Amino acid sequence: MQGTRRRRGHADAVPARAMSEHRHPLVVAMAATSVAFHIWLIFSGLIPNLVSRPLHLLLALPWVFGVGVRGTAATRAVAAAIGVAGAAACIAVIVLRERLLDQYGSLVGAWQFVLAAVLLLVVLDMARRAVKPILPAVAVAVLAYGLLGDAIPGHWGHDPPPLDSFLGTLTIAEGGLWGELTGISATTVAPFLVLGALVAAGDAGEGFMALSKKLAGRYRAGSAKVEVVASALYGTISGSASANVASTGTITIPNMIRMGYPRQFAAAVEAVASSGGQIMPPVMGAGAFLMAEMLRVTYADIMVAAALPALLFFVAAWIGCHVYGHRLGLLGLPPEELPGWAHVARTAPFFLAPFGTLVTLLATTDMTPQFACVYAIVVAIVLLLIDDRGRVDLRRFAGRLARAAVDAAEQTAMIAAVIVCASIIVGVLQMTGLGVKITSAILSTAGDQVWLALALTAAACLALGMEVPTTAAFVICISVAGPALQRLGVPALDSHMFVFWYALLSTITPPVCGAVYIAAGIADTPWLPVAGTAMRLGIGLFWLPPAFIANPSLLRPDENLLLAVAAALKIGTAIALVSYAAIGTGPGRVAQRLVAAAAGAVLTFAIPL
Numbered sequence: 001m002q003g004t005r006r007r008r009g010h011a012d013a014v015p016a017r018a019m020s021e022h023r024h025p026l027v028v029a030m031a032a033t034s035v036a037f038h039i040w041l042i043f044s045g046l047i048p049n050l051v052s053r054p055l056h057l058l059l060a061l062p063w064v065f066g067v068g069v070r071g072t073a074a075t076r077a078v079a080a081a082i083g084v085a086g087a088a089a090c091i092a093v094i095v096l097r098e099r100l101l102d103q104y105g106s107l108v109g110a111w112q113f114v115l116a117a118v119l120l121l122v123v124l125d126m127a128r129r130a131v132k133p134i135l136p137a138v139a140v141a142v143l144a145y146g147l148l149g150d151a152i153p154g155h156w157g158h159d160p161p162p163l164d165s166f167l168g169t170l171t172i173a174e175g176g177l178w179g180e181l182t183g184i185s186a187t188t189v190a191p192f193l194v195l196g197a198l199v200a201a202g203d204a205g206e207g208f209m210a211l212s213k214k215l216a217g218r219y220r221a222g223s224a225k226v227e228v229v230a231s232a233l234y235g236t237i238s239g240s241a242s243a244n245v246a247s248t249g250t251i252t253i254p255n256m257i258r259m260g261y262p263r264q265f266a267a268a269v270e271a272v273a274s275s276g277g278q279i280m281p282p283v284m285g286a287g288a289f290l291m292a293e294m295l296r297v298t299y300a301d302i303m304v305a306a307a308l309p310a311l312l313f314f315v316a317a318w319i320g321c322h323v324y325g326h327r328l329g330l331l332g333l334p335p336e337e338l339p340g341w342a343h344v345a346r347t348a349p350f351f352l353a354p355f356g357t358l359v360t361l362l363a364t365t366d367m368t369p370q371f372a373c374v375y376a377i378v379v380a381i382v383l384l385l386i387d388d389r390g391r392v393d394l395r396r397f398a399g400r401l402a403r404a405a406v407d408a409a410e411q412t413a414m415i416a417a418v419i420v421c422a423s424i425i426v427g428v429l430q431m432t433g434l435g436v437k438i439t440s441a442i443l444s445t446a447g448d449q450v451w452l453a454l455a456l457t458a459a460a461c462l463a464l465g466m467e468v469p470t471t472a473a474f475v476i477c478i479s480v481a482g483p484a485l486q487r488l489g490v491p492a493l494d495s496h497m498f499v500f501w502y503a504l505l506s507t508i509t510p511p512v513c514g515a516v517y518i519a520a521g522i523a524d525t526p527w528l529p530v531a532g533t534a535m536r537l538g539i540g541l542f543w544l545p546p547a548f549i550a551n552p553s554l555l556r557p558d559e560n561l562l563l564a565v566a567a568a569l570k571i572g573t574a575i576a577l578v579s580y581a582a583i584g585t586g587p588g589r590v591a592q593r594l595v596a597a598a599a600g601a602v603l604t605f606a607i608p609l
Contacts, residue, residue, distance in 0.1 A: 027067055028402045031409035034059040038190035038412065039377070042370045050097040053178040054090040056186035057123075057420055061086050063413035064126050079129075086122035089115055093172060105173035107164040116171040123177060123420050130417035135472055139424045146428040155440075158432050169431060176427030177420055181290060181475065185419040188289045188299075190412045191373045197408035198380035199354050201400040203388055207347035208233040209251065210339045216318075221325030222332030223259050224269045225318055227252040231273035232280060232314045233351065241507045241515040245274040245522070253522045261330060267523035268533035271515040272317050275507040275538065278470060279310045279500075282358050286415050287474040287503070289369075291496045294478070299369040300362040305493060305555040308568045309501075309544050316540030316575045323583040324537070346388040354380040415471070422472040429479055438480040443487060450488045454498065454549060457481040461502035462509065473503040494549055501545040508534040508541070536582045540575055543604070547571045551609045567609040574603035 037059060041052060065083025069076050092115055093100065107113055120143070124136040145152075150160035170176030208230045216225035230252060249270040256266035278284055281303040288306065292299045324330070354376040361372035384400040385392050429435040446453035461477045478499045485495040507515040510531045520527035535542075548554045551571060557564035577600035581593040 028405060030059075030062055030067075031402075031405035034409040034412060035194050035405050038186065038194065039374065041187050042191060042374060048097060049174055049178055049183060050100065050172075051094050052186055053182045054093045056182065056190075056416060057177070058087055058090040059409075060413035060416040061090075061122075061126070063410050064129050064417055068129070068410075082122060082125055085118050086126070089118045089122065093119075093178075100172045103168065103172065105165060105169040105175060106162075107168040107172065112172070113164075113167065116167040119171045119177060120167075120424070123417075123424065126417045127421035130414050135418065135421055138476075139421050142425045142428045142434075145434065146432050149432055156437060158434075161431065166431065170424060170427050175430065177423055179423045179427060180293060181419050181423045181426060182416075184289050184293050185286070185412075185416050188293075188370060189286045189415055189419075190408075191370050191377070192289070193411045193415070194404075194408040195354065195358070195373050195377050195380060197404040197411065198377060198384065199351055200407070201404035202350050202380070202384045203347060204351035205234075206388065207344075207350045207352070210344045210347045213333065213337070213339055214341065214344050217333035217338050218335075219322075219332050221261075221321045221328075221330040223252065223256045223261060224265070224321040224325070224330065226333070227256070227269050228273045228314055228317045228321060231270070232276060234274075234277065241271075241275045241277055241504075245270055245515050245518045249274065249519055249522050253519065257523065259330075259333075262328065263523045263525035264520075264529040264533055265324060265328065267516070267519035267525055267530040268537055269317075269321060270522070271508055271513070271519040271530065271534045272320075272538040273314070274519075275504060275515050275541065276310060276313050276317070278504055279306055279313060281306050281310065282355055282362070286419065286471045287500050290419075290471065290475060291478075291500060292369075295492055295496060297493075298362075301558075303359075303362065304558050305497060308554050308557060308564060309497070309548055312544055312568060312572055312575065313540040315572050316543070316579060317537055319576050319579045320537040320539065320583060323580055327583065343388075350383055350388070353383060418472050419475075422475045425472075425476055426479055435480045435483070439484040439487075442481060442484040446484075446488070448488065450485075450490060451546075453481075453484055453488055454490075454546065457485060457499060458502045458545070461499055462505050470503050470506070473506070474500050477503060490549065491552065493555060494552055497555060498545045498549055501541065505541055508538050536579075539578055539582050543575060543578055543600075544571070547574070547604045550605045553609050563609055570603055570607065570609065574600040576600075577603070 037055065041047065061083045065079045065086070069079040107116060124139060127136045127139070146161065146166060147163075149156075149158040151157070174180075209226075212226045212229035212233065216222060216229045219225055249267075253266045253270050256269070257263055278287070284302070284306060288302050289299065292302045295302075357379050358372050358376040361367050361375055362369065365372070367375075381401070384404070385394075385397050387393070442453055442456055446456060457477065460481060461473060478496055481499065482492070482495050485498070486492055490498075507513060508531065510516075510528065513527070513531050513534070516531045516534055517527050520530045523530070548571075551567040553560055553563040554567040554571065555564075577596040581597035581600065584593050
């Protein structure tokens with residue numbers, strides 16, 4: 001049935017519960033090995049890239065070709081054989097590292113061509129199994145362009161590359177599979193996934209819900225606003241839209257339906273609020289770590305830039321719920337369902353303590369994000385020992401640690417599948433100059449019109465985000481469109497944030513809208529009406545990227561806090577007007593809604609800050 005149909009989510013949106021039923025000692029041991037390796041990398045000093053990055057891929061392979069495989073014995077055997085071949089190839093790169101370095105990215109001997117072919121095929125199949133087939137299909141198309149581009153006439157063609165150098169750069173050097181993106185996945189993204197899994201394995205969920213109900217439950221459409229606050233809080237540990245839906249939605253959607261909320265509205269609130277996880281500091285989506293490395297700034301700088309836009313996104317969702325509450329006559333939670341402050345005080349530290357540690361260390365010390373993350377991990381592990389009454393249970397502690405390790409290893413593997421495959425695309429773009437050609441095409445189409453270039457970039461992000469995971473969409477789009485925007489005068493930070501936000505749109509925008517599918521499945525309602533409601537509730541995702549381009553101070557509270565707050569207040573008011581225009585409170589108000597939309601546009605774009 002359409003209402004219960006679910007599609008597989010993007011790797012950026014792998015549910016934390018995915019494959020979590022596996023608690024076999026061997027599975028737990030594999031998970032512990034993966035977690036220990038990625039934490040060890042933080043303290044190990046300068047590990048050669050052709051050691052750490054192949055090991056990162058090697059530890060991800062069992063979760064895609066072993067633990068996660070379903071089907072017949074033959075299907076599992078084929079998957080296992082592919083995984084073993086990939087593992088052997090990774091080990092070969094590690095063992096032969098010094099010899100390969102002396103080859104400067106050029107394959108020598110027939111067996112090295114076999115090695116390169118195995119690595120590329122395994123990575124492509126890994127991405128196909130972990131996410132949709134579109135990402136590896138794009139990678140195959142780009143590889144074909146790299147190999148056959150000399151057959152393309154004119155501007156888009158290029159000189160034929162030597163096959164040994166082309167494949168070697170991608171597979172035995174640091175220009176493809178083992179490039180910078182894979183390094184970020186191994187050394188930066190993975191520790192934060194471990195932190196999120198540890199926090200989620202404890203009583204943080206109860207803390208989220210208790211604080212959310214206390215803050216928002218008494219207002220109009222209280223259950224919907226509870227979901228907005230809960231998802232904002234859950235987004236601090238997740239950075240994954242579908243994980244957010246799967247975790248909080250199983251509680252909040254049934255609660256909203258029980259309170260008499262329409263099913264499509266309940267599902268839409270969950271899908272929209274959960275989509276903010278990838279833009280909510282301190283633990284944002286994997287793309288945020290990539291952005292920090294690409295811009296050569298600290299992750300703390302990205303957190304500061306993302307804070308006000310993320311807050312405004314949830315303000316927009318709150319306002320949308322309020323307008324819908326008037327339109328549908330939705331009330332707040334009954335007083336007896338609101339928790340007391342004593343309960344909030346007992347449960348909130350389970351998520352506030354680790355993230356307070358992380359944010360404090362990032363803000364007040366010179367620690368790298370990875371080292372700050374380790375301290376937060378230690379706090380999170382200690383909190384797994386106790387419940388909200390302060391009772392210690394060692395058996396429960398062991399179970400929580402095992403669950404956290406498995407969830408962290410699974411999510412690390414899914415992110416690795418996406419990023420390593422995307423590294424093929426980026427590597428070919430760099431070798432062939434295709435990115436420069438696309439940049440030139442954008443510039444020639446847009447002329448000197450910045451907003452036309454932004455519109456073209458937004459369309460490309462939305463289209464690509466519908467078919468590949470958010471992280472991959474961000475990497476590909478910023479690689480080709482970022483230089484064009486910067487040549488037209490858009491600062492690098494602004495262009496990266498613009499692309500990052502629009503790559504996220506596919507979580508609620510048809511025809512893909514992964515978060516919508518999951519929420520609609522939980523609510524047992526057709527997904528298409530949910531998507532329509534979600535786009536109106538989530539208008540902040542559409543409105544805010546051009547808003548912070550027009551008001552650059554919004555991304556720079558560290559430079560001028562008063563101006564940034566003024567911009568936030570102005571844009572928040574504009575979003576309230578635009579939300580009213582998009583949703584309305586009933587029929588016969590067309591003129592009022594048009595005036596509200598016009599006023600919102602004037603506030604946003606005619607009065608830049």
